[in-house]
Amino acid sequence: MNKIMRHGQVGRSAPRLEAREKATGRAEYVHNLRLPGMLYGKIFRSTIPHGRIRSIDVSAAAAHPGVYRVITAADVAKVVPNPYYGPAFHDQPILAIDKVHHVGEPVAVVLATDPHVAEEAAALIVAQYDELPAVYDEVEAMTSKAVVHDVLKPAGTFPDLKHLQGKTDTNVALDFHLRRGDVAKAFAEADHVFEHTFRTKAVLHLPLEPFVSVAETTGSGLTIHTASQSPSFVRIEIARLLGWPENRVRVKVPYLGGGFGAKLYIKLEALVAALALIVNRPVKIALTMEEQFFTLTKHASTFRIKSAVSKDGKITGRECEVWWNGGAYADIGPRITQKSGFTAPGPYDIDNVTIDSYSLYTNLTPAGALRGFGIPQLVWAYESHADMIARALKLDPLAFRRKNILREGNAQATGTIMRDAAIEAVLEQVSARMDWEKPFARSSGSVKRGRGIAIGFKASISPTTSVAIVNVAADGSATLYCSTVDMGQGSDTANAQIVAEVLSIEAEAVRIVHPDTDVTPYDMATLGSRSLYHMGNAVRLAAQDAKAKLADLAREVGVPEGSNIPIAELFVKKYKMQAGNIIGTASYIPSYVPPEAETGQTPNATPFWMVGGAGAEVEVDTETGHVRVTRLVNVGDVGTLINPRIVATQLSGAAVMQYGFTMQEQIETDGGQITNASFADYKIPSILDIPPMESEAVDAEQHDGPFGAKGVGESGTFAVSPAIANAIDDAVGVRISELPITPEAVYRAIRARNGDPLEDA
Amino acid sequence: MSETVRTIRFTLNGETRTAQIEPHWNLVDLLTRLDLFGARESCAQGLCGCCTVIVDGTAVSGCLHLAAFADGATLSTIEDSHGLDAVQQAFIDTGALQCGFCTPGFILMTRQLLAAHPDPDDDTIRHYLAGNLCRCGAYAEIIEAVKLAAKRPKA
Ligand code: FES
Ligand code: FES
Numbered sequence: 060m061n062k063i064m065r066h067g068q069v070g071r072s073a074p075r076l077e078a079r080e081k082a083t084g085r086a087e088y089v090h091n092l093r094l095p096g097m098l099y100g101k102i103f104r105s106t107i108p109h110g111r112i113r114s115i116d117v118s119a120a121a122a123h124p125g126v127y128r129v130i131t132a133a134d135v136a137k138v139v140p141n142p143y144y145g146p147a148f149h150d151q152p153i154l155a156i157d158k159v160h161h162v163g164e165p166v167a168v169v170l171a172t173d174p175h176v177a178e179e180a181a182a183l184i185v186a187q188y189d190e191l192p193a194v195y196d197e198v199e200a201m202t203s204k205a206v207v208h209d210v211l212k213p214a215g216t217f218p219d220l221k222h223l224q225g226k227t228d229t230n231v232a233l234d235f236h237l238r239r240g241d242v243a244k245a246f247a248e249a250d251h252v253f254e255h256t257f258r259t260k261a262v263l264h265l266p267l268e269p270f271v272s273v274a275e276t277t278g279s280g281l282t283i284h285t286a287s288q289s290p291s292f293v294r295i296e297i298a299r300l301l302g303w304p305e306n307r308v309r310v311k312v313p314y315l316g317g318g319f320g321a322k323l324y325i326k327l328e329a330l331v332a333a334l335a336l337i338v339n340r341p342v343k344i345a346l347t348m349e350e351q352f353f354t355l356t357k358h359a360s361t362f363r364i365k366s367a368v369s370k371d372g373k374i375t376g377r378e379c380e381v382w383w384n385g386g387a388y389a390d391i392g393p394r395i396t397q398k399s400g401f402t403a404p405g406p407y408d409i410d411n412v413t414i415d416s417y418s419l420y421t422n423l424t425p426a427g428a429l430r431g432f433g434i435p436q437l438v439w440a441y442e443s444h445a446d447m448i449a450r451a452l453k454l455d456p457l458a459f460r461r462k463n464i465l466r467e468g469n470a471q472a473t474g475t476i477m478r479d480a481a482i483e484a485v486l487e488q489v490s491a492r493m494d495w496e497k498p499f500a501r502s503s504g505s506v507k508r509g510r511g512i513a514i515g516f517k518a519s520i521s522p523t524t525s526v527a528i529v530n531v532a533a534d535g536s537a538t539l540y541c542s543t544v545d546m547g548q549g550s551d552t553a554n555a556q557i558v559a560e561v562l563s564i565e566a567e568a569v570r571i572v573h574p575d576t577d578v579t580p581y582d583m584a585t586l587g588s589r590s591l592y593h594m595g596n597a598v599r600l601a602a603q604d605a606k607a608k609l610a611d612l613a614r615e616v617g618v619p620e621g622s623n624i625p626i627a628e629l630f631v632k633k634y635k636m637q638a639g640n641i642i643g644t645a646s647y648i649p650s651y652v653p654p655e656a657e658t659g660q661t662p663n664a665t666p667f668w669m670v671g672g673a674g675a676e677v678e679v680d681t682e683t684g685h686v687r688v689t690r691l692v693n694v695g696d697v698g699t700l701i702n703p704r705i706v707a708t709q710l711s712g713a714a715v716m717q718y719g720f721t722m723q724e725q726i727e728t729d730g731g732q733i734t735n736a737s738f739a740d741y742k743i744p745s746i747l748d749i750p751p752m753e754s755e756a757v758d759a760e761q762h763d764g765p766f767g768a769k770g771v772g773e774s775g776t777f778a779v780s781p782a783i784a785n786a787i788d789d790a791v792g793v794r795i796s797e798l799p800i801t802p803e804a805v806y807r808a809i810r811a812r813n814g815d816p817l818e819d820a
Numbered sequence: 821m822s823e824t825v826r827t828i829r830f831t832l833n834g835e836t837r838t839a840q841i842e843p844h845w846n847l848v849d850l851l852t853r854l855d856l857f858g859a860r861e862s863c864a865q866g867l868c869g870c871c872t873v874i875v876d877g878t879a880v881s882g883c884l885h886l887a888a889f890a891d892g893a894t895l896s897t898i899e900d901s902h903g904l905d906a907v908q909q910a911f912i913d914t915g916a917l918q919c920g921f922c923t924p925g926f927i928l929m930t931r932q933l934l935a936a937h938p939d940p941d942d943d944t945i946r947h948y949l950a951g952n953l954c955r956c957g958a959y960a961e962i963i964e965a966v967k968l969a970a971k972r973p974k975a
């Protein structure tokens with residue numbers, strides 16, 4: 060029904076609307092913003108992982124020449140009496156109060172007109188702590204004596220967190236359970252039982268524009284300029300903290316220099332807001348690359364997966380236990396634990412399933428969503444497990460997957476019937492691209508070749524809302540007001556193409572007003588690949604609303620139906636001059652049924668599914684453990700393509716990022732201290748690191764997506780890691796069960812397999 | 821302003837300029853005070869290329885280059901022209917930019933690359949641009965852009 064009226068705007072590789080600004084260095088970022096009278100804040104951070112604050116001595120910093128003021132939690136309390144924030148739990152203080160919970164937690168801020176002076180002075184602050192026992196491992200956190208928070212404080216907006224209110228002596232920030240069928244019986248009757256445990260280390264987003272926010276007081280309240288993916292959330296949360304109506308807080312977001320899930324909810328916004336209110340001057344805080352390591356990571360995880368399998372390779376039962384290392388503050392971890400947790404059994408048709416998914420507090424940097432919302436951690440486990448089963452049963456990995464794949468019209472573990480999820484098509488396209496059915500040339504000698512495939516899926520987070528406004532001016536030009544943030548994914552261009560398609564104009568002629576909560580309407584956030592579907596639908600409906608009103612206007616001024624009189628003339632006929640406008644509006648919220656508390660069952664878990672598959676060919680040097688990926692194929696189901704070129708760059712960009720998480724990235728810690736917090740020691744992929752890649756989308760349609768489209772930002776991440784691990788196993792017969800796959804890990808595994816293990820370092 | 825302030829004279833994007841600088845300022849500090857934001861500090865360690873500035877014809881990391889050294893030098897930045905040159909147009913046409921934060925650095929390095937190697941192969945491109953990072957992972961498109969720019973007549 061949405062494939063109506065093709066005007067050639069949808070489906071066209073229009074260059075990004077803002078490409079020229081970006082290519083000339085003139086694109087607007089908060090990074091560039093400087094306001095008259097502005098002070099720069101530099102954060103003084105905790106040096107210990109867990110402890111009670113005994114004293115904070117700011118006297119030397121305050122006396123440092125050029126310092127305007129030093130601020131601690133005691134000052135913040137005067138403007139924000141209850142300064143705890145967070146999307147799921149109100150657990151994170153603006154500045155540490157009484158206790159610190161992780162190394163790098165903000166404790167005080169120095170303000171100065173010169174950022175270098177603020178930095179110098181921050182180094183003069185001295186804090187003393189009484190150290191407390193700390194916990195770092197997500198599985199240990201389940202039972203450890205060290206407890207991160209004295210009491211749990213769920214935000215209250217989520218019914219499934221209510222039972223955690225006021226709980227003490229626990230690090231569990233959410234436990235999600237799903238029960239389907241009779242797992243005990245499936246295991247009792249199974250021909251084979253396989254059980255494996257997989258782990259991932261913490262990694263991080265590292266957008267090249269680090270976190271940055273500016274706040275200024277205005278006559279009516281506060282304006283916050285921030286590199287944020289969630290302007291509406293920032294407005295609502297800051298208003299809540301201040302006890303103000305929403306309309307006194309204005310949040311403005313220009314382009315972002317990358318986001319990837321880092322710049323969500325509250326990061327620096329509450330802090331700059333409090334500072335601006337305290338000193339009544341504009342305040343900017345721009346983090347360094349190093350400070351990003353103390354702000355947000357991707358969850359480290361442990362996943363124990365156990366399967367009952369019949370002689371002929373049918374999976375009859377599966378148990379999934381997942382522990383998510385949430386760090387010191389919950390951030391969005393509890394939502395990941397549930398909303399991604401329910402896909403833990405993978406895209407397979409399994410009648411008997413249990414899932415137990417736990418969000419844990421630990422004394423590490425808080426963890427949040429990173430390009431996949433927990434899915435890459437899950438796919439890493441279930442797709443490695445899939446190959447291990449196939450190998451043990453001497454089945455071809457593709458044949459094993461074909462036998463078990465979750466087909467259209469069948470029920471997923473939640474009981475929700477699969478619709479518009481091209482799982483089979485993605486699997487088939489990956490294998491076709493990989494020439495899977497043809498013989499594969501292996502090598503003799505010390506460098507061995509191998510190949511592997513993997514496939515993963517994700518449910519869009521639900522229920523969420525987007526609102527859009529399309530304004531047609533009296534000359535016929537159109538402007539879109541929406542709070543979707545273009546952080547590089549190309550949403551401005553895609554939304555303009557949708558407006559243009561509906562109004563039969565050129566996408567390049569549509570003007571996009573960037574998020575400004577005084578002007579652009581509510582949007583839940585730019586996250587989880589939700590925007591093209593949710594906001595795209597709101598934009599399409601708003602444009603249709605404007606179009607219907609234009610038709611009304613035509614009728615009103617006596618223009619016959621079907622006439623192609625220019626829009627400008629309609630306005631002149633009515634207003635006798637170039638005047639007036641037509642405003643189309645719409646909001647979009649898909650239907651959703653929350654899961655039953657005990658069983659996790661729901662007939663409607665998500666508005667749409669995303670599917671991503673990958674194939675890898677590798678060469679493994681058995682003498683050094685070095686792995687060279689010689690080919691990486693990525694295939695996604697993204698519905699129809701609004702902008703094919705941007706889709707391709709999203710798929711390949713996501714795969715590059717996940718390739719880094721697979722082969723080279725990990726946060727290294729020692730007693731809670733991060734030991735590699737810089738680009739010198741934490742290596743993101745460079746142009747020399749990336750393998751030859753092919754990325755493409757399958758021919759598909761999301762029936763209720765705007766013109767059949769759905770999200771694409773994450774699908775390229777899902778299957779990369781296990782495809783590579785499976786290829787390594789294929790090459791040298793060793794299984795790597797923990798990310799990243801370092802040469803050392805591969806070499807150790809080869810030596811162990813040869814009965815000649817290396818001694819522990 | 822402290823007594824450490826000094827005045828430097830330099831050419832910036834074709835214009836003669838003077839500026840008062842502090843001894844600890846780097847080139848990015850200097851340029852942002854002149855309202856030029858195309859060179860941007862990201863890693864601050866000379867490892868990402870976001871802060872690339874052309875000094876006397878050679879690309880340098882602005883985050884590591886003291887402003888004091890700009891005295892008497894000729895600087896050019898991404899803002900040095902008003903139209904688009906072949907390299908910029910090629911980055912736009914191939915979709916070689918996503919968030920755009922790394923883009924000015926890549927474009928300046930690509931100009932220098934093409935001056936030295938008018939018809940570069942993949943390997944040359946990869947090695948020449950190895951000092952520039954793109955977290956959005958637009959590398960494949962960047963390589964495509966460089967090749968496209970090489971084919972086009974110079975603007
Ligand atoms: S900011 Fe200068 S090289 Fe990264
Ligand atoms: S385009 Fe975002 S870092 Fe390169």
